[in-house]
């Protein structure tokens with residue numbers, strides 16, 4: 001089964017659950033007309049029979065399916081049987097796709113935020129169309145993530161955002177401050193390479209924990225990108241050290257499976273579960 005068909009199957013199952021007792025917000029034709037103003041999408045939401053949001057890039061379907069297969073079993077193993085007590089934060093949620101997947105499991109409340117208003121506008125559109133009650137969205141930068149503003153969450157999702165930030169350590173600390181049980185991190189990482197040596201105090205120190213400055217000169221042109229022109233990208237060792245220093249315990253990596261999206265197969269991206 002192709003990634004796109006498989007994903008469609010997952011989403012169909014979701015629609016059945018979400019829409020059990022709720023009428024469609026629009027007819028398929030009205031919906032197609034409404035969708036025209038949004039252009040291309042990052043996620044293939046099936047909003048009505050035969051009406052699926054058109055993807056910006058073909059590879060997105062395969063990437064989404066791989067991520068779901070790598071992270072959802074661990075999330076389900078932890079929360080199945082008590083979803084109605086579970087709150088979830090989706091940081092940098094884009095159009096809200098992963099948050100919707102958690103909402104359809106019956107989570108008590110899901111909150112998604114993203115710095116780009118146009119992404120949140122799409123997320124709100126999907127919420128209205130699918131009549132999902134247990135999810136809400138906010139336009140916000142992760143710099144403003146505090147327990148005072150959002151409260152605390154049993155599950156936090158930090159997916160595809162760390163490597164777009166100038167202050168990834170600060171972001172992890174802010175996430176830790178609002179995480180009660182589990183934080184799932186999905187990030188690009190540097191490939192393994194030689195260690196580096198520096199001076200710390202009077203000592204020469206050798207370390208494998210390395211971050212690179214990556215420039216994103218066209219950051220303002222993509223709905224998936226950073227909010228500034230540069231970001232710090234860690235290698236896996238640095239990621240684990242940063243998570244530990246942010247206060248997470250029991251940090252473990254999700255393993256790729258045969259045939260998965262090659263960024264994960266090649267360990268250019270990793271998914272990590274970090275417990276509190």
Ligand SMILES: C[S@@+](CC[C@H](N)C(=O)[O-])C[C@H]1O[C@@H](n2cnc3c(N)ncnc32)[C@H](O)[C@@H]1O
Nearest residue numbers: 092093094114115116141142159160224226227
């Ligand atoms: C690569 S996408 C990942 C989207 C989604 N979390 C996922 O994994 O499918 C990065 C998202 O983070 C948002 N973003 C970038 N910098 C941000 C920041 N400083 N604060 C909040 N959101 C940010 C972007 O607008 C984009 O939607």
